[in-house]
Amino acid sequence: MTSLITPAEHIAATVEAESFLTRGVQKTVLPNGLTVLTKELHDKPVVATILWYRVGSRNEELGQTGKSHFLEHMLFKGTEKYGKGAIDLLTLKNGGSNNAFTWLDFTAYYFTFASDRWQTALEIEADRMRNTLFAEAEFESEKQVVEEELRIGLDGPWEVLENEVWATAFRQHPYHWPTVGWLDDLESATGADMKAYYDKWYHPRNATLVIVGDFNANETLARVESLFGEIPAGPSAQPLRINEPPQRGEKRVVVKKETPVERLLIGFHAPPVAHPDAYTMQVIEAILSTGRSSRLYQRLVERDQSVTSAGANFHDHIDPSLFYFKAELKPGFALKAVEQAIYDEIERLKTEPVAEAELEKARRQMESDLVMSHEEPLQQAMLLGQFETIASDERIPAEARGYHYLDSLIARIRAVTAEEIQHVARQYFIADNRTVGYLVDPQKEQASAAA
């Protein structure tokens, strides 16, 4: 299906999506290195505050995995000023919400409050950046909570397989282990380890504060300055230079777990954030996997009818990560056949140029998603802070570095050509560069072997 749009309409839509996220963003760096992004939005009486630290499981070491995430839990356990439970209680009394998350490259803490009382968030963050307590009793009880969180993952449908595939694909780089860590490492962690890790990474120099919503930026910057300005910059973090060596041949892994349905995961080593090929990868992801008209849906759900769901996933990370394919099989279909069908679709990407209408559809889906998935101040603050945190490397051109990544994103996506898609598919989606994981039920496997 082709849809004709006039050039004027084309440009208007592009400008809208582009300016929507970064319009009005003001970046300030305090003398102690704290980066502050502010964006005033006055259409709703709410303010979202999110504080990002550039530390995640990527910064951990073997034997001490899971520390970044565990530390995130400890930041709710109290300071001298805000005793245990006080942060949540303040959030409750002020009708707000708070939470935090940790992933490979970062840890982030957020609050949302109505705009007449949001500054509580700044006071809490300024305090717990350096004053978190690590009482042994609190540490031990929270360790059990974190271990329960890990077990939830193990009981879920995908996590065990994902862990195996990443651990197999990355043998040197810390993307080898999951953010929650390995259970044995968690069990042996101590409060002293955690304090040392906190002292290494939680400093203004390693942090970005993002504030989006109904507030006055100038007044707020003065307040931020008075709350955070006195905190010492902290040690300058040594850049992590662990490169995963090129993979030299396909890797395969089988995971056995009692399950009513079999699952497949195929990961290809892929470029880091803001790499020229990473934009092409995003367009490929949309062509393969966004919506019911996408290629994988049409092939596997509609034509072969071999899966309940299938998709392609690519996320931006500081270091090269994986572009991966997932499929959940319908009973009676073979993993091998579904794997081959995915390779057929990859082959098509390499050999046939994507038609202009299909490419245009992918671009529009990506553009409109940027608008439609970021209605809330918190969602915008998350996106701005994420790229300020992960796209900071000097290899990235200044106009796409930090949150400016979002300025150029639409233009970069618009510039991706059918030829580049073929080129990138041929370069990355090759057998030697992939890790294939099967999740199978041990009982069914025995039954079929006996049959």
Added chain:
Amino acid sequence: MQQPSTQAATRPRLDVERLELPNGLVVLLSENHATPSVAFKAVVAAGSRYETDEQAGLASLVGEMIDEGTTTRNAQQIAETVEAAGGKLGTYGDYQESGVAAMFLSKDLALGLEIAADLLMNATFPEEKVQQQRDRRLAQLKSRLDVPRTLASDIFNDIVFRGTPQHRPAVGLDATVRNLTRDDMVSFYRRFYAPNNTTLVIVGDIDKATARAQVEAAFGAWPRATDLLIPDVPKAALQREAIERYVAAPKEQVNILIGHVGVERCNPDYYALLVLDTILGSSPGFTSRIPRILRDEMGLAYTTYSNITASAGVDPGRFIAYIGTSPDNLTLALDGLRKEIARIVNEPVLRDEVEMAADYLTGSFVFHFQKNLQIADFLADAETYALAFDYLERYPQWIRAVTVEDVSRVARAYIAPDRLTTVVVGPLAESH
């Protein structure tokens, strides 16, 4: 500490226009120009509550099938048209309602409405698609039970809602889905998908007058159902005694659900129960009793909570307390949940707890109105439950009026600690 307040400035404000087309379609329009996008929902007041046990899964399959082909478009054309515009459109059939939910850039609203109207008026249920979706559903039914909490929830509902359509999952059961035919689907669709059984809510970057004209153009020709017969739905009654069910599953954690039948959304005590929920098991972080004690103090779980208002609908929902924990902690966890449930019934809560819950509920109300689709959900509910137009003003007053005595009274009225159903799913010791 900052003094909490509910200033008028932070109250949500909605400018809503309600109209009814000659065919009976109720239309609610609300402008929100925060982003150049629009969300809409067409809510058909029909769901699995109108199915028989033998038809379990029918409403849900019908909801999923309406975008699998119409008299003028096949499934792929529907998807291509929506997605070429960068839009998102989903169709569904739940326990209580069915319909279409969508998001588009605001310039594409007319296109989105035209497609939604086509699905609601002209779905054809092609035989090969019926077969395909039925097969896929059968596989999904297996897959969803791979999530232990879902399995526990299904078992819980089967006990607590015995004798009502709520006792089975809205997505159906293997044995019933197998037997559903195209005729069943067409007849459910013809019977319930009618303009005078539907509410259309549009929220976002729209001009109301233009949107009104677009709605009339898209939905005006939908003929009113003259014979709309709404079935009676039996309501669940509170069980007479405690029931326990242990189910073995090869998992890391035991998943525990404790509770019984809950309340309807229109229950006048709903607001007192919101306060009770906030005190007992649903509040930000670990401030309410169950997460504070079982997670933050005892370290038993990552996820633990309780609520009674969250599932309140046209029919009574469920009062439920949940915890997922290691098998070693099973007894501690069971005792801990039961103790907190009994305590809120038998002992008055603290005045401070009531005040803080009210601060939270009134202060956070504004967050229910941030996204277009969220506002659309609220407006659809407002229509379903006849919440008055001054609801946004009244809500803080109702919450503020709740007293310590009210919380005790509703706890005694709606929670029965000696008549709870307990479901445990996971690795179990021999004794169970």
